[in-house]
Amino acid sequence: MMLSRVADSIYWMSRYIERAENIARYINVNLSLMLDQQPDGQNQWDALIQITGDHAAFKAKHGAATLASVTNFLAFDRDHPNSIFSCVRAARENARTVREAISSEMWEYLNRLYLKVRDRAAAKDLFQIEEGSQFFTEIRLAGNLFDGITDNTMTHNEGWHFCRLGRMLERADKTSRLLDVKYFLLLPSLSDIGTPYDELQWSALLRSSSAYEMYRKRHGRITPDKVVAFLVLDHEFPRAMLYCIARAQESLHNITGTPLGTFANTAEQQLGSLRSQLAFSSAKDIIRSGLHEFIDEFQTTLNEVDASIFQNFFEIRTVQD
Amino acid sequence: MRFEDYQLDGFFDEMFQPDGSPRPGSALLYQRLRSLSDGDLTRYQQSAERALLNLGITFQVYSDKEGTEKIFPFDIIPRIIEAAEWRVIESGLRQRIYALNLFLQDIYSDAKIIKDGIIPADVIKSAKTYRANCEGLKPPQGIWCHVTGTDLVRDRDGQMYVLEDNLRCPSGVSYVLENRRVMKNTFPSVFADLHVRSVSDYPGKLLDMLQNLAPANAVNPEVVVLTPGIYNSAYFEHSFLAQQMGVELVEGRDLVVHNGYVHMRTTRGLQKIDVIYRRIDDDFIDPQAFRADSVLGVPGLMEVYRAGRVALANAPGTGVADDKVVYAYVPKMIKYYLGEEAILPNVPTYLCWIDADRQHVLANLDKLVVKAANESGGYGMLVGPHASEAEREKFAGLIKANPRNYIAQPTLGLSRVPVLVDDTIAGRHVDLRPYILYGKDIYVLPGGLTRVALKKGSLVVNSSQGGGSKDTWVLSNNPARSTQHGNANGST
Numbered sequence: 001m002m003l004s005r006v007a008d009s010i011y012w013m014s015r016y017i018e019r020a021e022n023i024a025r026y027i028n029v030n031l032s033l034m035l036d037q038q039p040d041g042q043n044q045w046d047a048l049i050q051i052t053g054d055h056a057a058f059k060a061k062h063g064a065a066t067l068a069s070v071t072n073f074l075a076f077d078r079d080h081p082n083s084i085f086s087c088v089r090a091a092r093e094n095a096r097t098v099r100e101a102i103s104s105e106m107w108e109y110l111n112r113l114y115l116k117v118r119d120r121a122a123a124k125d126l127f128q129i130e131e132g133s134q135f136f137t138e139i140r141l142a143g144n145l146f147d148g149i150t151d152n153t154m155t156h157n158e159g160w161h162f163c164r165l166g167r168m169l170e171r172a173d174k175t176s177r178l179l180d181v182k183y184f185l186l187l188p189s190l191s192d193i194g195t196p197y198d199e200l201q202w203s204a205l206l207r208s209s210s211a212y213e214m215y216r217k218r219h220g221r222i223t224p225d226k227v228v229a230f231l232v233l234d235h236e237f238p239r240a241m242l243y244c245i246a247r248a249q250e251s252l253h254n255i256t257g258t259p260l261g262t263f264a265n266t267a268e269q270q271l272g273s274l275r276s277q278l279a280f281s282s283a284k285d286i287i288r289s290g291l292h293e294f295i296d297e298f299q300t301t302l303n304e305v306d307a308s309i310f311q312n313f314f315e316i317r318t319v320q321d
Numbered sequence: 322m323r324f325e326d327y328q329l330d331g332f333f334d335e336m337f338q339p340d341g342s343p344r345p346g347s348a349l350l351y352q353r354l355r356s357l358s359d360g361d362l363t364r365y366q367q368s369a370e371r372a373l374l375n376l377g378i379t380f381q382v383y384s385d386k387e388g389t390e391k392i393f394p395f396d397i398i399p400r401i402i403e404a405a406e407w408r409v410i411e412s413g414l415r416q417r418i419y420a421l422n423l424f425l426q427d428i429y430s431d432a433k434i435i436k437d438g439i440i441p442a443d444v445i446k447s448a449k450t451y452r453a454n455c456e457g458l459k460p461p462q463g464i465w466c467h468v469t470g471t472d473l474v475r476d477r478d479g480q481m482y483v484l485e486d487n488l489r490c491p492s493g494v495s496y497v498l499e500n501r502r503v504m505k506n507t508f509p510s511v512f513a514d515l516h517v518r519s520v521s522d523y524p525g526k527l528l529d530m531l532q533n534l535a536p537a538n539a540v541n542p543e544v545v546v547l548t549p550g551i552y553n554s555a556y557f558e559h560s561f562l563a564q565q566m567g568v569e570l571v572e573g574r575d576l577v578v579h580n581g582y583v584h585m586r587t588t589r590g591l592q593k594i595d596v597i598y599r600r601i602d603d604d605f606i607d608p609q610a611f612r613a614d615s616v617l618g619v620p621g622l623m624e625v626y627r628a629g630r631v632a633l634a635n636a637p638g639t640g641v642a643d644d645k646v647v648y649a650y651v652p653k654m655i656k657y658y659l660g661e662e663a664i665l666p667n668v669p670t671y672l673c674w675i676d677a678d679r680q681h682v683l684a685n686l687d688k689l690v691v692k693a694a695n696e697s698g699g700y701g702m703l704v705g706p707h708a709s710e711a712e713r714e715k716f717a718g719l720i721k722a723n724p725r726n727y728i729a730q731p732t733l734g735l736s737r738v739p740v741l742v743d744d745t746i747a748g749r750h751v752d753l754r755p756y757i758l759y760g761k762d763i764y765v766l767p768g769g770l771t772r773v774a775l776k777k778g779s780l781v782v783n784s785s786q787g788g789g790s791k792d793t794w795v796l797s798n799n800p801a802r803s804t805q806h807g808n809a810n811g812s813t
Binding site for chain 1: 374375376377546551560561563564568569570571572574575585586587588589592
């Protein structure tokens, strides 16, 4: 039992940090990919903007996608609600309203992180390649550190489960976007399939999910269907979509006390059927019927789950006597 | 660190005696400070400030998205209060709070103190903070002022005076606790050898006191802290206290009155609550009982309170004793209710509604401090000796137009303490706000918030006007501290 407002803030605090981490992952992988770019390669910065789903806002503001414009937009733009800076700020603002519900270590870490990102965002100079990937590596690490601090300092009570629920739903969404962009935007150059460049892209994709080594251990050679199998359907890899959905579902059922396999509200129903769908799919089926369509539907379902969570747990309704 | 250029300027100094030698309790601190190399203290100060920033102990200066967040200015040199003096302060505060509570109980029931001619009825009924709809209230255990933060000042002669009682929602105790935490981390060597009384059990005492207020049938009383929200300047403190006590921090919109009880909205529906430590003024706690335009409060809360189904700390109505005219009568209250003389005197106060006092005030505006009866935070105030002729004229007009609303006091030469200013040490004026809890008995937190006017020569210590704070070290009676023993493996 906890305040609806507090649960809401914890859930979003966690989502925003995960989001910031994933944006840093996207940028990081693009920076390294850029260095391997073929001279006639397509504009991968444009692809990056596509992943985030903020293409329209970006275009209106910057027009052409370049290293500097995309990086500054995604990392430091204070008016862009999904920039790293905005996400860290929002995570910290949410944490500030629930300081009494989280551990002081969580708050203090998030506050320090905010101060650091704010200072970088306030610096006048735009991001240039010479700055290197260190900042984004730090943000990636920050997400992991925050998760670790959360797991080790906060009682695994209802608040913690809302935290994990938010983190896992956000991560599932972000992994799906990453996969989508490779498949949908980079793949169409059919002549590249099976070339060293194709493998380079798949490796970069795996690396941005911290999945490269784990994939190698599991499947060895890099092939598109195996990558899909790994990032969508793996039970054990912590950034795989199925893994995330399974953990989110566990947390949701921990919050309500409803036994797994049954449901007592729409959020449980939607998440349960999504998990079953993933658990009983194969990569070949998914690719045959269209990976992009599959991912699109997946993201739509996640949005519905999010709306149901809001209605079931956070929304303030008038009390009838 | 050099003290050679440090000037007392004729003020009482909390660290030094008039001949320039350190007071006995400060001798060790003085030695340590002197033994520091140039720049050490500045480094300690900076690391303390950095720690406060990282802890997020800040207040918002502007309300734009990132805001400009500032830490409450903090000075690294502690203010020391010796054990013997603290005993006097502590007993004086107990006496005063006990009497003030009896006064509140009396004034909202039989009002005997008026009938017996000690305080004129007019003075009470004309106080803006008197709440007629609190008449007849019976708070649990007859306690009204559960948390008090009395402001004390010391004049040139060394005497401590009570300046204000602050019986409503006094803030600042979180700074006492966090300042101490930071001092222990940044300045441990001095701290270890002085025998400083701990302040860390305040949240536990506060929780005990609040649970003790719960209606008798509440088994595991649900206590909450009620805050106006994140944009309130004391929000940090609200969340800090809730966190330290392990209770929920709620806003008005989290609460609802349902079936005659106050509930909070949770992920599993409504949950009844028993005790509210409210950090919202009377005016805003219930739009049905007080200000109808308040969106911060809980409609119907006062009805539940009146029925004894929820407890509030502090009780509504306590502000009447914060009225500066009513304040002037506190020594008489102590005499009336307890038959004792006040241990801690009031600052002599002229009441402008009395003709003779008013004439004296108007004739001496250049020497006096004039205050509006119901303002705080250093607002609505004239410091005569520092004011311009035009300002004094303005206040003369205000006083004549509304004599009930003004009081005047002599300009005190507030005591000073050494403060670090740009790598050197200089004297600045301070006050002291100890915190008192009234539960099963009266508890005085050893120490309190020492507020310091950081501007040279300024007498205004309020944070809204350039004030900062210091850690306040109350020394324990027992100076002997045994060395730590370890086992054989540890001592080699």
